[in-house]
Amino acid sequence: xxxxxxxxxxxxxxxxxxxxxxxxxxxxxxxxxxxxxxxxxxxxxxxxxxxxxxxxxxxxxxxxxxxxxxxxxxxxxxxxxxxxxxxxxxxxxxxxxxxxxxxxxxxxxxxxxxxxxxxxxxxxxxxxxxxxxxxxxxxxxxxxxxxxxxxxxxxxxxxxxxxxxxxxxxxxxxxxxxxxxxxxxxxxxxxxxxxxxxxxxxxxxxxxxxxxxxxxxxxxxxxxxxxxxxxxxxxxxxxxxxxxxxxxxxxxxxxxxxxxxxxxxxxxxxxxxxxxxxxxxxxxxxxxxxxxxxxxxxxxxxxxxxxxxxxxxxxxxxxxxxxxxxxxxxxxxxxxx
Ligand SMILES: NC(=O)c1ccc[n+]([C@@H]2O[C@H](COP(=O)([O-])OP(=O)(O)OC[C@H]3O[C@@H](n4cnc5c(N)ncnc54)[C@H](OP(=O)(O)O)[C@@H]3O)[C@@H](O)[C@H]2O)c1
Numbered sequence: 127x128x129x130x131x132x133x134x135x136x137x138x139x140x141x142x143x144x145x146x147x148x149x150x151x152x153x154x155x156x157x158x159x160x161x162x163x164x165x166x167x168x169x170x171x172x173x174x175x176x177x178x179x180x181x182x183x184x185x186x187x188x189x190x191x192x193x194x195x196x197x198x199x200x201x202x203x204x205x206x207x208x209x210x211x212x213x214x215x216x217x218x219x220x221x222x223x224x225x226x227x228x229x230x231x232x233x234x235x236x237x238x239x240x241x242x243x244x245x246x247x248x249x250x251x252x253x254x255x256x257x258x259x260x261x262x263x264x265x266x267x268x269x270x271x272x273x274x275x276x277x278x279x280x281x282x283x284x285x286x287x288x289x290x291x292x293x294x295x296x297x298x299x300x301x302x303x304x305x306x307x308x309x310x311x312x313x314x315x316x317x318x319x320x321x322x323x324x325x326x327x328x329x330x331x332x333x334x335x336x337x338x339x340x341x342x343x344x345x346x347x348x349x350x351x352x353x354x355x356x357x358x359x360x361x362x363x364x365x366x367x368x369x370x371x372x373x374x375x376x377x378x379x380x381x382x383x384x385x386x387x388x389x390x391x392x393x394x395x396x397x398x399x400x401x402x403x404x405x406x407x408x409x410x411x412x413x414x415x416x417x418x419x420x421x422x423x424x425x426x427x428x429x430x431x432x433x434x435x436x437x438x439x440x441x442x443x444x445x446x447x448x449x450x451x452x453x454x455x456x457x458x459x460x461x462x463x
């Protein structure tokens with residue numbers, strides 16, 4: 127099969143090559159999927175570049191990625207199943223991440239075939255394309271986990287999503303609107319109409335306006351871009367308002383090459399014990415399969431319509447990653463093998 131392969135960590139333009147490699151065989155509990163579409167998110171850049179370095183100790187591989195084929199989110203068709211697979215059969219259309227480890231570990235999705243544990247997959251909704259389905263897993267799980275914990279029980283809240291036109295934000299706007307929220311989306315000048323088209327009640331331009339000075343009485347701030355300081359963000363919150371920081375490293379622009387945002391998040395977790403505006407992080411609060419099933423239901427009901435920013439062929443993965451880094455995408459970029 128054709129696959130994108132990396133032999134070492136480094137700049138995607140320098141370390142990625144397209145090669146012929148063997149089709150993998152499914153281990154017990156895994157299915158072999160013919161990949162119809164895969165998507166590109168900021169974690170793919172981390173996995174390929176090897177930054178922050180600590181990821182190499184967290185299972186990715188010390189000198190190179192143990193799995194040489196990058197790509198985590200995909201949609202495709204099951205072509206074979208390993209022993210003990212009971213949930214899927216050949217011919218099933220599925221979507222999901224390709225493993226259940228940290229997102230900085232290569233997932234093998236930038237290839238014509240990939241083996242995936244059955245417990246992280248869901249059946250692809252019939253009312254969207256494979257390209258749309260591939261945009262959903264990582265971003266959808268982050269958006270769902272953080273929204274359902276804080277707003278599902280209390281519809282009608284005022285929510286600010288900072289970085290609302292990216293992969294996570296595009297889904298978060300739609301899920302929040304489906305829950306009756308008033309949504310203020312903040313992103314770049316070029317993405318204001320896009321945020322409104324997803325349902326945002328108000329779209330703000332971060333290059334011109336400071337949402338923390340203009341908005342008040344906010345129930346929930348979801349800071350996907352992770353660019354707002356805690357003290358200024360608190361200015362716009364209700365007394366019981368909450369701040370959820372997703373953690374965007376902007377491709378190493380923040381420095382933090384060794385430990386990344388880990389010390390910052392550990393500090394936040396400690397601080398959360400004393401600060402009523404900081405909820406306990408949502409990591410691991412929902413099984414991936416359950417999240418994928420919930421997202422499937424929302425897509426089938428029409429509450430969520432995943433957005434493809436642009437597609438690239440498999441051979442152009444480095445170009446696709448550069449396009450993501452340049453900040454041009456509204457929604458998710460998709461790779462079609
Ligand atoms: N917390 C978790 O559980 C978890 C798990 C996995 C991954 N993550 C992280 O979550 C992030 C996912 O984000 P994503 O996929 O949605 O990223 P994305 O697609 O890159 O979207 C980020 C958006 O933020 C915008 N932006 C940049 N600077 C901004 C600013 N100062 N103010 C407002 N908006 C700004 C970007 O626009 P421009 O670039 O055009 O300015 C872009 O539209 C990744 O960094 C990933 O590592 C978190």
